[in-house]
Amino acid sequence: MMSNRNSLFVIGFLFSMILIYSTQYSFGDTGVITIDSHDVKYDIDNGNVESIFLDPDFFELLVTMNTHADGTIDITIPRELLDAKFELSDDLFYVLVDGFETTFIESESNPNSRTLVIPFFNGDSTIEIIGTHVSNPFISNTEIIIPDWIKNNAGWWSKDLIQDSDFVSGIQYLIKEKIMTIPLTSSGGSSNDAIPDWIKNNAGWWADGLIEDSDFVSGIQYLLTNGIMHA
Secondary structure (H helix, E strand, O other): OHHHHHHHHHHHHHHHHHHHHHHHHOOEEEEEEEEOOEEEEEEEEOEEEEEEEEEOOOOEEEEEEEEOOOEEEEEEEEOOOEEOEEOOEEOOOEEEEOOEEOOOEEEEEOOOEEEEEEEEOOOOOEEEEEOOEEOOOOOOHHHOEOOOOHHHHHHHHHOOOOOHHHHHHHHHHHHHOOOOEOOOOOOOOOOOOOOOHHHHHHHHHHHOOOOOHHHHHHHHHHHHHOOOOOO
């Protein structure tokens, strides 16, 4: 009988120590951050979120955080803020944790938002979630004036019927002569003059009427901001 009591005491003591240890060293953070009138919800284990902000020029949501152990972050992204599409269907986001591509789970998807579960390691500090469609507060449809025939050029370019340089030169001429009006964002430096494939894909989808003018303009703004094209 005494032996059983001693065993129960030892088990209870160990269980209490585990609870105390878990409470002391395991922590999390839950919250909501509003970006351009859109609420981004998050729930992180073994860390806390410092900031979440949108970079419309790079089609990405950037999360900065402090982590003290391996863990995961659940983040719910409104589709109107950031989405990933291939033609009219959902596509996968591209996720980087501290600069490395990371496998993640999309735990929920509905017409208004998408929820991702992203793992991280102890010490990781940044997560980049890259999509294809982004909310851009610097663009309004009333500011965008694009001649209809530009869609023909965009379609030819997406099918490699004209060169990158020809397409870029054409856009530069239209902006310079004020035939095309595009709201500009601040310019930045770039060490790479290559045009990303996703911009050409966007041009093709725009030519086919699958995405809005603002999505096509975001791609042009990317070229301007990164010094690949000059107005």
